[in-house]
Amino acid sequence: MSPTTAAWLALACPLAGTIVNGLGYKLIKGKVPGIIGTVALAAAFVFAVIALLSLQGRGAEHRQLVSSLYDYAATGTIDAKLSILVDPLSILMMLVVTGVSTLIHLYSLAYMSGDRGYTRFFAYLNFFVFSMLLLVLAGNFFLLIVGWAFVGAASYLLISFWYRRTTATSAGIKAFVINVVGDIGLTLGAFFILKNSHTLDFLGTFSQAKALGANHHGDLTAGLILLLVGAFAKSAQLPFHTWLPDAMEGPTPVSALIHAATMVTAGVYLIARMHPLFEQSVAAADVGTIIGAVTLFVAATIGMVVTDLKRVIAYSTMSQIGYMIMGVSSGAYVAGLFHLMTHAFFKALLFMSAGSIISAMGGEQNLNKMRGFKKAMPFTYGCFIIGGLALAGVPPFSGFFSKDEILLVQAQIGGWHWILYVVGYVTALMTAFYTWRMIFRAFWGEPNEQAQTLIDTGHVWHAHEPTNPNNGEVEDTDVGFPGPEHHIAEQALPMKLAMGTLAVLATVGGIVLIPKTTTWLDSFLEPTFASSSVVHQASDGKLVLGLVLGAVLGLLGIFIAYTIYGKANGEIAQGLQARLPVLQRLFVNKWYFDELIDFAIARPFAWFGRFGQQTFERIFVNGALIGGPSTLVRAGSAAVRAVQSGFLRAYAALLLVGAGVVILYFLIQSS
């Protein structure tokens, strides 16, 4: 099978899954929708592997394949085709997306079993995977924009999955609005590039990259910065990041799949895909690098103080994606994608483990109420430890190699990139700290009520009338999770299977690119980045320095977390909070970003709106604008109706008048 055929089939599988689940919801009962969804994804993964093998069977120079299903619209100025681009980059993304999705579908099979919206959930989830595959396989800007928008829509549907929860719906709206801002950026950016390249096709555009950079540098830079707006919105980078923590309102598998492993990495993919263009515009690339660096630092500081378990992981996701964005923007393509892959493994694992605890807590996500789950949930504890070690960057776990790769490139470029290098390692210390803070707080210490019940009886019951943990309002169980009894990871085989697999991957995932040992990923991605003019040849000194620094800082962070939360049971933390009230307040309030946006954007707009409503609207809008067009339309409507009298003589008269005017025009024309 040719790689493109396999890719088309991989694309078709989740689409079929969503159609079957979406249309047959009345017929399919019980666990069947979950099985359909999972099997569809497993099949997509198999096709992705076939595509990989088939592509590797070709010569290195023949590994960029374009396949066009049909021309959508080929009129005068637009060449919109339904075409996919299969190359090592898209294959890598396909493998990550389908692989992790399959595991998360498997996990959801058990996790969502108590939910009334079981079928709907799998229909949405399949739709998301279809959209994401469309995004990464798109062979031109047209399909990219479609996939980009579909992914945003899928994310909205899944965040607001429990649609009777007010907090969930407003989080969904927030995510959607910010994502649409990104969509607009992406679309406008594509137009700026199309304007000079005269083609929507990726390869066609890239082949003109040099000419575009030389002749239309301004347009190219503007277009790329607009594309970056799209990337930042989707990947939750500053200042478009505020939706991601709120998106944790969605079911935990959604957080694991969309808001950790796949969708939020779309921005990283976009920059890597557009690398021939970014290399022509230093300014745009620098914008990406700097925003990535700022995000990774700011998010990590917030992650240290947030007390909502899932939000800690969410901020950590932002921070880790900051690393990736910084990497791919500064030419560290392989390193950025390497980190994307390992991050997908360990972050999905962390979310799943968190889901396991949240399930046992009856939907409660507050870290302050969790205590002593070590004995109650040993399997989850083990998974969390593995995920935590990988995220902290402790050797030999996967995160260790990938993060250092990115920072090594910064050291290699030198100049002001040394600042990024330092920021990166300082953040690595914080990362280790906030990760292990979660572990020590949730698993160590005296078991709390739920943990004790689990140890004693083996399962937990919760009230029949569940409440929304965020605002205490009574939950509508028609669409709400969970039901009265909670199955937890220790008991559900599919969840264990998914977490186990990811734990193994998070441990050994780094094997594909170990410095001085393996170069699998490097040589695999070579065909995509062959044209890249950026070459990195790291000196051994810097390499060793980076590796040692990474390992030491990771362990140091864990040790600090242990000292504060593990050994001293949190008293030091309170002491610190009391002694550094300013920092604590800054971080707890998320650097006042919501307030900043409120102050800098929302308030002025609200003020402007009030001013507009009170003065501007009454006088200008109501008078001239609404009063203008609507009076005009109304008057026009009245005039049209008045003329439309039903009397033939009136019709004939107008016909003659009209004919008279047309004749007059032609006669004036002739003179």
Next chain:
Amino acid sequence: MVLAAISKPTIDWAGVSPIIALLGGSIVVLLAGLLRGRFIREQLVPFLTVVAFGATIGLGIWQWDEAKDLFVAKGSQGALRLDDLTLMITFIVAVTGIGAVLLSWRALAPREAAHGEYFALMLTSAAGMVILAAAQNLVTVFLGLELLSVPLYVLCATEMRRERSLESGLKYLIIGSVGSATFLYGLAFIYGGTGATDFRDIATSISGGAAHDSLLLTGIALTLVGLAFKASVAPFHQWTPDVYEGAPTPVTAWMAVATKAAAFGGLLRIMDVALIDAHADWAPAVAALAAVTIVVGNVGALSQSSLKRLLAWSSVAQAGYLLAGVVGASKLGVQATVFYLSIYLFMNIAAFAVIIARERETPFGDDLRAVAGIGTSRPLLAWPLTLAMLSLAGMPATAGFIGKFTLIDAASSAGYTWLGIVIVIGSMISLAYYLKVVAAIWMRPAAVAAEVTTTADGSPRLAGADPAAERADWEVTLVAVLAGAAIVVFGVIPSPLLNLAADAGKSLGLF
């Protein structure tokens, strides 16, 4: 011996065959209608009509990609021209015909007017439409126009016991005659200005220096007005809402689509072949007419609650959009116009089929209340109507989006970007009334039937309501569903249809 001395025109029978199928079909149908059996009249006659339309399509496919003159008499270039443009218009007319026959099959109108006559008139007007689109001689153009119009006047009045139907037929006849007279007058002026009736001779004469002849220019103006009348271009549109509303709904569906296709086919051929060298003179006038039409049509539709009137005003607006493809006199423009005409077919047939279905199921006639709440009760009708409305408004992923897109593309590449902007503004206004229908379908509860059995003026039921029976006919639903499906299919995979339209665009020898 004697016969050999008479010069006779060369006739390419293969090329004429689609028209023969229509005219021959109409004779067969008329004769079959004379037979007594109820089965023959009510089943066989419509069936034969469908066969005639089908044969026309088949023969058209056979002749596809031919380019030849038909009926070439000595010293003339041929009365008709068979090329891909003619054939595309033929296909549009014939497909509409099949739809209209299915919609008329169990309708009131043919029962009142006798089946044979009703369907024979339909086939005759179809032949007129094909001739209008194929004509390349001033005389044949007029012949086509009249052959198209006269049967339609009669068809409008076929529900003989309903006052509004008679009124609409009479109105159409009188106002239509004024239009025809204007058109004929214009043709005479063109002949006077150029001394030729063949299109290509006229073109030669204009390029030879007749371009600023006031006789010719007056002729162009009057011809334009005549065709604008048939295509319901403002300010010559006023018959449209009255006639659409009064005519039996299957007839409305038939003339809304097919007449418009034929009128635009004729307009394209006259403007782009005969008058191509006067392009600089007529293009601004056509653009101005287009803008006026878009505004008037959309504004007029705003306050309508009768679906047929709403669609009538909408068809005025659509005629304005279509003119944008004529303005450029380019290959792209012809392609855009022909493409839009073909999808216009599906959008209107879908909408009218649903209206007919609801007229037969509810006592509300074509009032907006008839479709209220069908989203839950009749999804097979709700979806086609929704799709038709969204497509008429130009929503992406429907065929209407691609159609408007190509029209705007054609207008702006001809230097009329402002007209493209007018199209966009018009579409924005149009959302107000298209979405009103969609909202009624999905968000409003079904209206209670007992509420309205008589209207304010005491006449029983609303216009078009069929008093015979309240029933659901499968063929109407089928037509609606097929047309609705076509809207989506050509919205997602437009390239086959775009390629056909591009072939039609190439046939006029434009750039």
